[in-house]
């Protein structure tokens with residue numbers, strides 16, 4: 001026999017004002033199966049909770065209904081109380097007489113009547129409830145970090161230092177990301193490589209980090225605590241165990257005319273190369289598109305061509321026949337840190353992105369119109385010019401450099417409405433770097449606003465203007481074109497209201513920050529969502545900034561939104577902390593309110609499998625004692641199921657039901673109304 | 674006829690087919706036949722009286738028929754759509770059945786012998802049939818024939834009911850459902866009602882009251898129609914089986930119209946296209962999902 005206790009809360013005046021809580025308790029006292037009913041001012045307070053606990057013991061209650069606020073608010077609280085009194089927590093239900101009753105009604109008598117009806121319905125539900133046990137899932141205490149920029153490096157190091165095993169997957173041949181291309185960094189102007197390289201080396205040497213460079217995530221399956229990841233290790237044409245990074249092959253390669261991607265096209269590299277001297281791992285990649293041997297093979301020439309690199313390699317590490325290899329790793333959590341790319345400003349734009357390009361700026365046509373990263377390379381001591389800021393066209397030192405901010409950003413008509421956030425700061429930095437190197441040079445900046453919120457940031461931009469004498473002009477530039485030796489800049493100063501026509505020696509475009517090209521495909525593999533621009537969505541913009549909506553998957557750095565280095569690092573650490581928190585438990589506890597299939601009656605139509613938004617439904621063979629296949633039925637993976645109930649609504653025979661929300665329980669609730 | 678018999682004999686004799694499911698003559702018209710020997714295959718017929726949807730014999734609930742071995746089945750357009758439905762809903766694997774498609778001339782309203790009433794009147798569904806010649810088949814036999822015409826098509830019937838004012842429409846269906854005796858013949862004959870245990874047979878809880886009164890009947894007919902939305906192939910078997918003369922085909926057809934309008938889905942004999950009832954889409958057109 002059911003022995004139900006009902007606890008009606010006044011919630012101060014919140015419920016008490018319109019609902020007569022003691023009448024509700026009074027009415028429920030005579031409801032079949034209810035052996036105890038009382039009301040109290042604040043049921044969630046310590047004395048209120050004590051009332052519940054004591055009543056359970058005194059009346060040997062078999063179920064509890066708390067008529068109060070929404071389950072969202074306090075279901076957990078009261079289930080804990082009930083559990084502490086020795087009752088299964090799932091035999092406790094909340095009757096929501098606040099949000100669904102007192103707050104939305106005025107008539108006291110009617111509201112009280114409705115509160116009684118809601119509470120009765122929940123009493124009937126509790127009578128139909130069954131005890132449920134918390135699901136425990138083992139956790140694989142290893143994490144996958146995708147992307148080895150500063151965000152991913154920080155996350156990997158924090159995780160590994162915290163005791164977790166880390167698999168770091170980087171698609172390029174070296175980790176480091178964009179930070180390795182920067183010269184000096186705002187707001188302190190310390191050398192980017194000098195602060196980054198030690199971190200990269202630490203990654204390489206850490207006993208708990210397994211680095212897969214020149215690799216990509218191919219497939220992801222599983223769920224929080226238990227992901228399985230297939231990694232494609234792209235063929236370098238270099239045997240990783242034999243190569244010792246001496247660089248003899250790169251010296252030997254006769255094709256030295258390949259545009260250098262790391263130098264943003266400002267320098268050349270051989271067909272077999274390491275992107276930069278401090279690369280981690282320090283191991284070359286043979287570019288099969290540019291290698292003479294592979295070009296010959298593509299042309300159908302059967303004789304082995306060139307092979308100078310292989311001749312030069314004393315360790316026999318060059319492996320022309322190497323193929324992509326696959327490794328499978330089990331991990332319990334995943335951090336996405338794939339960073340950004342810059343808007344390519346030319347006319348041609350990738351399809352389907354809604355971008356229209358800035359053909360009128362002549363990027364790619366006029367050699368002395370460059371973007372911010374190219375400027376970083378020019379200013380970099382390790383760059384193609386050894387840190388001399390010169391014009392790509394003729395190698396001359398530019399005497400007037402014009403910087404354009406917000407190229408692409410904040411321009412909804414061209415497809416990007418957002419602010420790229422970092423450009424105001426790095427343009428101020430560029431101005432300083434330029435003026436430090438070219439004392440008589442003039443720096444002109446076209447801007448919309450100067451956004452320098454951050455510790456020491458406003459001071460930094462002020463310094464650029466006040467101490468370095470940069471000329472800041474508020475306005476947009478309409479057109480850039482080459483005129484003999486100079487680049488003509490036609491713009492408009494909106495403060496003075498005058499049109500401007502300037503002769504510049506060099507123009508630097510601060511182009512918009514965009515997510516990495518393959519981000520949507522990656523997001524799909526991971527079942528996380530992107531915003532309309534392709535940045536990974538966080539679970540909550542304020543309270544859960546490094547979590548995604550998929551349990552066990554986190555996000556850090558510029559793949560979530562435009563981020564500078566301090567923010568990317570903070571996010572990397574935050575994501576690592578979240579993962580370590582997850583790993584600190586022996587097992588993952590999950591609410592048992594997940595779907596379960598009635599295998600005896602399941603018809604195996606797999607409609608549930610098709611509709612499940614989380615991919616939680618799989619298939620299972622049912623065999624008789626002799627081992628003969630009887631049928632194939634649906635089976636829910638409780639680790640993945642989110643209890644959404646989509647399958648339950650879809651199954652024609654209702655043979656899959658979310659525990660705690662079975663048809664029988666809901667029916668009992670409705671029938672009581 | 675020769676073509677059909679020769680093919681059936683050939684399949685039984687030379688291939689991995691143990692039974693050919695088709696039709697044969699009987700005293701009261703034609704009836705489904707299960708030819709297991711070449712001699713039996715010589716008795717197979719196909720003409721306008723072959724109204725039955727033989728796909729109903731293919732789902733796993735028909736264990737006795739599965740026990741006969743690998744079948745070949747004669748399918749009209751609507752039957753092929755039902756086979757596709759079974760494949761789509763994982764009740765049948767394509768490789769487990771041989772399909773003998775017939776270029777269907779349309780069938781009579783009933784399968785009576787020549788001269789009897791009901792003969793020589795086109796079945797309503799055939800007048801507005803979307804596809805008489807199946808594409809889902811291994812063999813295709815028979816000759817093209819002119820489109821069945823004359824008499825009201827099913828679509829005209831739907832329009833007629835839809836044009837009625839709400840109250841009259843309600844009265845029409847109420848009186849129709851009131852006649853239902855809850856024999857579940859409609860469910861048993863339907864090729865797509867393959868559930869191991871129907872919602873209507875569940876008692877914990879009993880969503881659908883089992884005795885034939887207004888409330889239970891309404892619940893049954895709503896559930897039946899909705900479960901077939903986007904799946905019913907319009908073969909008309911349910912209506913033919915109903916002893917109470919309830920115009921189930923009109924209800925079915927109306928639901929398929931809705932599915933077409935709202936989900937741009939047309940039931941076809943493509944076994945891969947997922948029906949809207951088994952699909953989760955983030956960009957679903959229905960606002961209540963978002």
Ligand SMILES: Cc1cc2nc3c(=O)[nH]c(=O)nc-3n(C[C@H](O)[C@H](O)[C@H](O)COP(=O)(O)OP(=O)(O)OC[C@H]3O[C@@H](n4cnc5c(N)ncnc54)[C@H](O)[C@@H]3O)c2cc1C
Pocket residue numbers: 146147148149150151152169170171172174175176177178179182184185186187215216217337338339340341342372373376422426429516518522556557558559563564565566568
């Ligand atoms: C011109 C310029 C100047 C800047 N100057 C400064 C400055 O002075 N100070 C400052 O604080 N910030 C500066 N920034 C911003 C800084 O570059 C970023 O904040 C920082 O690089 C972000 O780090 P990240 O790790 O999130 O991304 P990234 O540096 O972009 O690293 C992402 C990494 O992930 C890898 N990756 C991408 N996709 C995949 C994939 N699918 N699988 C595996 N790996 C993948 C990439 O190869 C890359 O190594 C500047 C930016 C620009 C454009």
Ligand code: SF4
Pocket residue numbers: 594595611612613614615616617636640641642643644645646647648658
């Ligand atoms: S309840 Fe939702 S998440 Fe769980 S199996 Fe059903 S559809 Fe999938």
Ligand code: SF4
Pocket residue numbers: 597598601602603604605606607608609633634650651652653654655656
């Ligand atoms: S929808 Fe129902 S009958 Fe179909 S496979 Fe899933 S549980 Fe089984």
Ligand code: SF4
Pocket residue numbers: 852853854855856857858859860911914915916917918919
């Ligand atoms: S066949 Fe007719 S009478 Fe029988 S259950 Fe179906 S609709 Fe009702």
Ligand code: SF4
Pocket residue numbers: 859862863864865866901904905906907908909910911912922925
């Ligand atoms: S509901 Fe009727 S018309 Fe539709 S497939 Fe089933 S038997 Fe055929």
